[in-house]
Amino acid sequence: MTRLLAPVVRLLARLLAPVAALWDRFARTLPGRVVVRVFGPTVRRLVSPTARYIYRRLVWMVFLLLVVSMLAFLIFYALPSGDPAAQRAGKGADQAQIDRVKHTLFLDRPIYEQYFHYIKQIVLHFDFGFSYDTNADVAHAITSRLPATISLAAGAAVIWLIVGVLIGILSALRPRSFFDRLVMGGALLGISAPVYWLALVALALFSQSYGVIHLIPDTGAYRPLTEDPGAWFTSLIVPWCILALSFAAIYARLMRANLLEVLDQDYLRTAEAKGLSRRRVVVRHGVRSAITPIVTAFGLDLGILLGGAVLTESVFNIPGIGRLSYDAIVASNLPVIQGTVLFAAFFIIAANILVDIVYALIDPRVRLA
Amino acid sequence: MSTPITADPGQPPVVPLTDDDAASADVARSQRQILWGRLKRDKVALVSLGLIGVLVLVAILAPLLVQVLGLPSPDFQDGQAVNEGGEPLGPNSINPFGVDQLGRDVASRVIYGARVSLSVALLSTAISVTLGTLVGVLAGYFRGWVDAIVSRLLDVLLAFPILMLGIGLASACSIGSGCLGGLITPGVPVVVIIIAIAGFPFIARIVRGQVLSLREEEFVLAARSIGASHTRIMLRHLVPNLVAPIIVYSTVLVPQNILFEASLSFLGVGVQDPTSSWGQMLGDASKNTDQWWFMLFPGLALLLTVLAFNLLGDGLQDALNPRKRR
Numbered sequence: 240m241t242r243l244l245a246p247v248v249r250l251l252a253r254l255l256a257p258v259a260a261l262w263d264r265f266a267r268t269l270p271g272r273v274v275v276r277v278f279g280p281t282v283r284r285l286v287s288p289t290a291r292y293i294y295r296r297l298v299w300m301v302f303l304l305l306v307v308s309m310l311a312f313l314i315f316y317a318l319p320s321g322d323p324a325a326q327r328a329g330k331g332a333d334q335a336q337i338d339r340v341k342h343t344l345f346l347d348r349p350i351y352e353q354y355f356h357y358i359k360q361i362v363l364h365f366d367f368g369f370s371y372d373t374n375a376d377v378a379h380a381i382t383s384r385l386p387a388t389i390s391l392a393a394g395a396a397v398i399w400l401i402v403g404v405l406i407g408i409l410s411a412l413r414p415r416s417f418f419d420r421l422v423m424g425g426a427l428l429g430i431s432a433p434v435y436w437l438a439l440v441a442l443a444l445f446s447q448s449y450g451v452i453h454l455i456p457d458t459g460a461y462r463p464l465t466e467d468p469g470a471w472f473t474s475l476i477v478p479w480c481i482l483a484l485s486f487a488a489i490y491a492r493l494m495r496a497n498l499l500e501v502l503d504q505d506y507l508r509t510a511e512a513k514g515l516s517r518r519r520v521v522v523r524h525g526v527r528s529a530i531t532p533i534v535t536a537f538g539l540d541l542g543i544l545l546g547g548a549v550l551t552e553s554v555f556n557i558p559g560i561g562r563l564s565y566d567a568i569v570a571s572n573l574p575v576i577q578g579t580v581l582f583a584a585f586f587i588i589a590a591n592i593l594v595d596i597v598y599a600l601i602d603p604r605v606r607l608a
Numbered sequence: 609m610s611t612p613i614t615a616d617p618g619q620p621p622v623v624p625l626t627d628d629d630a631a632s633a634d635v636a637r638s639q640r641q642i643l644w645g646r647l648k649r650d651k652v653a654l655v656s657l658g659l660i661g662v663l664v665l666v667a668i669l670a671p672l673l674v675q676v677l678g679l680p681s682p683d684f685q686d687g688q689a690v691n692e693g694g695e696p697l698g699p700n701s702i703n704p705f706g707v708d709q710l711g712r713d714v715a716s717r718v719i720y721g722a723r724v725s726l727s728v729a730l731l732s733t734a735i736s737v738t739l740g741t742l743v744g745v746l747a748g749y750f751r752g753w754v755d756a757i758v759s760r761l762l763d764v765l766l767a768f769p770i771l772m773l774g775i776g777l778a779s780a781c782s783i784g785s786g787c788l789g790g791l792i793t794p795g796v797p798v799v800v801i802i803i804a805i806a807g808f809p810f811i812a813r814i815v816r817g818q819v820l821s822l823r824e825e826e827f828v829l830a831a832r833s834i835g836a837s838h839t840r841i842m843l844r845h846l847v848p849n850l851v852a853p854i855i856v857y858s859t860v861l862v863p864q865n866i867l868f869e870a871s872l873s874f875l876g877v878g879v880q881d882p883t884s885s886w887g888q889m890l891g892d893a894s895k896n897t898d899q900w901w902f903m904l905f906p907g908l909a910l911l912l913t914v915l916a917f918n919l920l921g922d923g924l925q926d927a928l929n930p931r932k933r934r
Contacts, residue, residue, distance in 0.1 A: 315780075427922075431863065431918050432910075432911050433910060436910065436911070439897075443900050443904075449898055543769070549772070564772055568775050568776050569775075576776065584769055
């Protein structure tokens with residue numbers, strides 16, 4: 240990208256050269272000096288390498304979103320599993336009615352015109368179109384489903400982060416011990432079991448209506464937090480644990496491997512030789528540097544989940560973004576598909592960029608290139 | 609440390625040697641022999657390798673196995689296999705794992721499910737690895753605009769919500785008469801292609817990174833100075849050095865692909881009835897919660913298979929990177 244843009248940047252610089260010269264002359268006058276004194280630090284911060292790096296990433300994000308939306312448009316336009324206009328017109332509609340629906344939905348235009356219209360509506364009015372089957376505003380449909388997905392993802396994230404990191408640390412402190420072997424065996428099972436199967440097993444064992452022990456509410460018991468906090472919590476506790484399990488397993492393995500590698504380094508031996516307590520050495524020097532890859536993974540995983548946890552949401556019947564997009568895809572509900580795909584891509588890309596920026600801020604070794 | 613001895617003394621060793629290997633270091637051994645020697649000492653990896661062998665045999669010999677065990681064929685719908693209430697029968701003497709909602713034997717469907725699971729996962733991994741290596745080597749070797757374009761394309765693919773792409777492609781192509789005007793027809797090939805597309809950017813990125821550093825090595829310079837063509841350098845000098853990382857990432861990819869296929873089939877957009885697949889059986893189970901045997905047996909089969917591949921992957925990674933303490 241940088242390479243492709245370099246000639247453009249050079250041209251811009253040449254065009255702006257007279258302006259820069261004027262600015263230099265102004266900066267040498269008295270009011271100029273005052274301006275520089277007052278706004279200098281802000282300007283310097285705004286054009287610092289870190290800031291420029293962030294701008295570049297943000298521009299890149301917009302570009303990626305455009306390409307993803309284009310790709311989604313192409314894929315779902317070229318390969319619909321049914322004729323959206325026929326569906327929208329309803330059963331028993333004749334060809335003339337279908338054609339009329341096609342016309343009002345812009346479906347009779349060439350694809351690039353449809354795409355241009357779609358992007359224009361988003362940029363100018365933040366309008367993502369209307370759902371073909373419920374007539375609901377897509378942006379509204381997504382935002383109304385968002386709390387369920389956020390509840391699910393955030394609750395699970397808290398559990399897996401704490402459990403995964405703790406188990407990883409404890410395992411790494413006593414490698415090859417009984418505890419280590421036990422939990423690492425468990426972690427391997429955790430990454431090997433599909434989340435929906437674990438959910439089915441949990442429900443078969445503990446479901447209120449058909450479980451062996453009647454303990455947890457059935458699927459579809461989700462209530463919004465604002466409506467009924469108690470029901471919200473009890474309906475989500477099992478989905479949280481199930482979703483967190485596989486992630487906790489991955490994080491425990493990652494944390495253990497990283498920490499073992501770090502604990503082997505010379506500077507930890509130095510820290511111990513200085514007389515620091517074992518605890519301080521492990522926590523201050525070991526965990527601190529072993530946890531950076533975890534931060535990355537956490538950001539990315541959370542980004543993916545916020546775009547919709549399709550499997551967990553569908554097995555527990557939680558009305559989140561994942562269910563919305565799945566139902567839309569199966570029903571060829573193009574505007575909703577477009578909206579949810581864009582939305583999910585936004586979270587994935589934003590998480591990526593956020594992780595990169597956080598990395599650049601906390602790790603001075605990262606070159607901002 | 610002994611002097612590394614490899615099959616081709618002109619190239620640096622990819623598999624690092626440890627003192628364990630030094631005992632026999634005076635005998636020239638190929639990298640493959642070294643690797644195998646280490647893997648042989650890892651009992652868990654051996655057991656998982658054996659298990660995978662058994663699974664492959666089950667998949668290949670599924671019809672024979674079903675016959676030997678005296679099970680009904682997987683597509684046979686037994687109208688008699690219901691209880692007084694008209695519900696499907698649980699495990700009994702004829703159907704050891706019970707029957708499904710259509711009266712089909714769960715045990716034989718689980719056995720046949722191994723075919724779909726393994727063939728889809730292995731095929732899609734093979735395609736991912738081939739495509740990923742090709743793209744990664746080209747991008748890393750030629751750099752410049754090839755690299756710029758390839759890297760950006762990979763960025764886009766990685767930013768795309770991949771499960772949704774899978775569901776979208778699968779639902780368009782697997783239901784009804786196929787997509788692109790009948791060019792892609794429903795069935796296992798669609799699922800394989802989707803999973804392969806989802807997996808290849810990861811391989812391509814890793815390979816590209818490796819090639820970027822390998823191409824600066826002296827053996828590449830040497831090959832170039834004696835007049836080797838680009839194709840020859842890539843195929844004969846770079847690719848052999850990539851075998852180790854590629855093996856590691858393929859073993860990571862196989863269990864992921866098994867789970868991906870199961871997820872698509874679970875959601876009802878992957879492998880379609882009547883072909884039996886574990887994920888699809890689990891999808892049926894989520895709609896028939898009163899029959900515990902619907903979900904237990906295919907789930908266990910899936911768990912066992914993925915576990916075996918994960919264990920083998922761990923073992924291979926240890927064997928390739930023995931200095932890492934575990």
